[in-house]
Each structure stands twice: as C-alpha cells, then as structure tokens.
Amino acid sequence: MTLLEVQDVSKxxxxxxxxxxxxxxxxxxxxxxxxxxxxxxxxxxxxxxAGVMKPDAGRVLFDGTDVTGWPPYRIAxxxxxxxxxxxxxxxxxxxxxxxxxxxxxxxxxxxEARRAATEVVERVGLGEWADRKASVLSxxxxxxxxxxKALGLEPSLLLLDEVLAGLVPAERARVVxxxxxxxxxxxxxxxxxxxxxxVMALSDHVYVLHHGEMLASGxxxxxxxxxxxxxxxxxxxxxxxxx
Ligand SMILES: Nc1ncnc2c1ncn2[C@@H]1O[C@H](COP(=O)(O)OP(=O)(O)OP(=O)(O)O)[C@@H](O)[C@H]1O
Numbered sequence: 321m322t323l324l325e326v327q328d329v330s331k332x333x334x335x336x337x338x339x340x341x342x343x344x345x346x347x348x349x350x351x352x353x354x355x356x357x358x359x360x361x362x363x364x365x366x367x368x369x370a371g372v373m374k375p376d377a378g379r380v381l382f383d384g385t386d387v388t389g390w391p392p393y394r395i396a397x398x399x400x401x402x403x404x405x406x407x408x409x410x411x412x413x414x415x416x417x418x419x420x421x422x423x424x425x426x427x428x429x430x431x432e433a434r435r436a437a438t439e440v441v442e443r444v445g446l447g448e449w450a451d452r453k454a455s456v457l458s459x460x461x462x463x464x465x466x467x468x469k470a471l472g473l474e475p476s477l478l479l480l481d482e483v484l485a486g487l488v489p490a491e492r493a494r495v496v497x498x499x500x501x502x503x504x505x506x507x508x509x510x511x512x513x514x515x516x517x518x519v520m521a522l523s524d525h526v527y528v529l530h531h532g533e534m535l536a537s538g539x540x541x542x543x544x545x546x547x548x549x550x551x552x553x554x555x556x557x558x559x560x561x562x563x
Contacts, residue, residue, distance in 0.1 A: 321347065321348045322345050322346070322347055322348070322381075323346055323347065323348040323382070323383055323476065323477055323508050324344075324345065324346040324369070324380075324381070324382055324383075324400075324477055324508075324510065325343075325344075325345050325346075325379075325380070325381040325382075326342060326343055326344045326345075326365070326368075326369065326378070326379075326380055326381075327343050327378055327379045327380075327381065328341045328342070328343055328377065328378040328379070329341070329342045329343070329365070329368055329375045329377070329378030329379070329380065330342070330375060330376045330377040330378055331361075331364055331368060331373060331375050331376055332376055337531075337532050338361045338364040338532050339361045339364055339365060339368070339375070339532045340532045340533050341377075341378070341533070342361070342365060342378070342529070342532070342533065342534050343378075343534065344527050344534065344537070346477065346508060346510050347508075347524070347525075348476075348508055349503070349506065349508055350508060350509075350524040350525065351499070351503055351508075351509045351511060351522045351523050351524055352509070352510050352511065352523060352524065352525050352526070352527065353511050353513065353519040353520075353522070353523035353525070353526040353527070353540070354510060354511065354512045354513075354526075354527050354529065355512075355513065355514070355516070355519055355526060355527070355528055355529070355543075355553065356528055356529035356530050356535070356552075356553055357530065357552065357553050360529040360530050360531065360532065361529050361531075361532040362481075362512045362529055363405065363481065363512070364532075365529070366402065366479050366481060366510075366512065368380060369395075369400065369479060369510075370392055370395055370396075370400060370402050370479060371387065371389070371390045371391055371392040371394070371395040372392055374388075374389050375388065375389075382395070382398060382399070382400060382477070383398070383399065383476070385398065396425070396473055396475075397425070399474075399475050399476040399477060400475055400476075400477045400478075400479065401470035401471065401473045401474075401475030401477070401478045401479070402470055402478070402479040402481070403463075403466045403467055403469075403470045403478070403479070403480050403481055403483055404466065404481055405481045405482045405485070409454040409457075409462065409465055409466070409469070410454060411453065411454050411455035412453060412454075412455070413453070413454060414450065414451050414452060414453060414454070415441060415446055415449045415450050415451070415452055415453075415454055415457070415465055415468075416434070416437055416438065416441055416450040416451060418454050418465060418468075418469060419437040419440050419441050419465070419468045419469055419472045420433050420434055420437040420472075421469070421472075422437070422440075422468075422469045422470070422471075422472030422473050423436040423437040423440065423472040423473075425472075425473055426472070426473060426474050436472065436474075437468075437472060438450065440468045440471050440472050441468055443468070443471065443502075444464040444465075444467050444468045444471070444498065445464060445494075445498065446461065446464050446465060446468060449461060459486045459487065460487050460488075460491045460495075463483050463484075463486075463487065463495065464495075464498075466483065467480075467483060467495075467498070471502070471507075475507065476506070476507065476508060477507070477508045477509070477510065478502070478507050478508070478509045478510070479509075479510050479512075480499075480509055480510070480511045480512065480513070481512045482512060482513055482514065483495060483499075483511075483513070484496075484513055484515045484518050485513075485514065485515070492515060492518060496518050496521060496522060499511075499522060500522070509522075511523065516544075516554070519540065520540040520544065523540055524539075525537065525538070525539065526538065526539070526540050526543045528543060528546075528549050528552070528553065530552045530553065535548055535549060535552055536548055536549050
C-alpha cells in the first residue's frame with residue numbers, strides 16, 4: 321500500500337527551477353532512497369513534503385490524505401517526521417530534554433512525554449548521554465539525537481536528510497543497523513543520502529533526481545547500472561559508488 325505519493329510537484333525560486341513535475345511513491349513499510357548530485361532538488365522535495373514550502377504545482381498525498389500546502393506542524397502531527405541536514409539541537413538542554421520537546425507533541429502529561437523520550441533515547445543508543453548537555457555530543461551523537469527528535473513525534477514516515485554524512489564507516493554501519501531496526505518496528509523511510517553503499521544496502525527502491533527532474537528510478541541494482549545515472553551522478557563523482 322502506498323503511504324506517500326508525490327504527484328507532479330514543481331517548485332521554482334525566482335526563476336530557478338528546483339523541481340519540475342516530480343513524482344514518487346513510497347510503499348508502507350519500505351525504505352526508499354532519493355539520490356542525486358548537489359543542487360538536484362532533494363532538500364526542496366523534502367521541504368515540500370514536510371510543508372515547509374508550498375509547491376507551485378502538484379500534490380502530496382500522505383496515507384490517502386491530500387496534505388499539499390498544509391503547515392508543517394499539521395503534517396508532523398499526521399505522522400511525517402524529519403531529520404535535518406543542518407542539525408539544530410538545543411545545546412543548553414540535556415539530550416533527554418531535547419527529545420522531550422518532541423514527545424510533548426504526542427503526550428499531554430510531562431511524565432508520559434518524559435517516559436516516551438527516555439525510551440527513544442535508549443532506542444537510538446544515547447541512554448548513557450540522556451542527562452548530558454546536547455553540546456557535548458560528537459557528530460555521531462548529534463546524528464543520533466536528530467533521529468531521536470524525529471522518532472519522538474512517533475512518525476509513520478521518516479524523512480532522513482543525510483543522517484550518515486560526517487560519520488566514520490564503523491559508525492555508519494551502526495546507524496544503518498539502527499535504521500533497519502526502526503523499519504522493522506513499522507516506520508517507513510524516505511532517505512536522502514550521498515553514502516551510496518548505505519543507500520544500496522537499505523533501500524527497496526531508489527529515485528534519482530537531476531536538475532530538478534526525476535532522471536530514473538528502480539531497484540538499487542537497476543539504478544546503479546543505469547547509464548544516465550552513472551553519467552549524471554555515480555560516474556561523475558565516482559567515489560559515491562563505493563563510499
Ligand atoms: N530557499 C531557496 N531559495 C532559493 N534557491 C533555493 C532555495 N532552496 C534551494 N534553492 C536552490 O534550488 C536548487 C535545489 O536545491 P536543493 O537544496 O533542493 O538541492 P539538494 O539536492 O538537496 O542538494 P544537496 O545535495 O547539496 O543538499 C539549488 O539550485 C538551490 O540553490
């Protein structure tokens with residue numbers, strides 16, 4: 321069953337066409353990769369899905385509801401969570417308090433919100449850091465916190481924006497494992513990522529954006545063999561293929 325459907329979405333910035341008639345589908349329970357060169361439009365598409373930007377044309381359907389143009393808080397409440405490429409935790413708050421800010425959206429009582437936050441913090445492997453200030457975390461810790469904040473909203477769909485960037489390979493492998501576990505718990509994911517080995521290992525289906533247009537889509541194997549994708553992305557930045 322389709323959980324997210326993007327239909328012919330277009331978005332321009334002062335004449336610059338960031339997205340041109342882009343469509344994609346995310347099946348419930350799947351992990352879908354969204355790849356493409358810098359400036360291809362990936363973050364813009366996330367912004368449209370999450371309600372941060374209104375598309376000039378096209379529609380976003382989530383779980384059968386047309387959410388196009390809805391404000392971000394309503395979309396989040398309906399079940400779309402999101403991590404950000406540029407992370408902005410509250411540095412002076414503890415790790416647990418940062419996540420409680422998210423769980424308070426779902427739980428009325430502070431006690432319940434705190435209990436839910438504690439669970440999520442444990443879930444992402446930050447249990448030992450729960451009472452430390454967010455500012456003491458490493459990059460890997462920040463990434464996990466970012467994931468925890470998104471999970472705290474109890475989303476059915478998670479939009480992940482480069483959660484592996486800046487991590488060393490051992491840490492990447494741990495986050496890949498964590499994402500698999502989160503999927504097994506029933507969370508569907510749309511994943512923007514430049515670390516191709518992870519995209520290939522995780523994704524059931526991959527979409528390739530290029531200059532704001534959907535260049536190709538298919539299984540990871542199909543996409544990596546597609547000459548257009550190799551020319552536009554994988555070949556040009558060959559390190560992606562093995563990264
Ligand atoms: N708020 C904005 N105002 C003007 N131009 C923008 C804005 N946001 C994005 N753009 C432009 O739209 C195009 C698509 O950018 P976008 O950030 O969506 O690409 P991306 O695929 O996410 O790139 P990256 O991999 O570098 O994050 C780029 O040319 C970018 O400069």
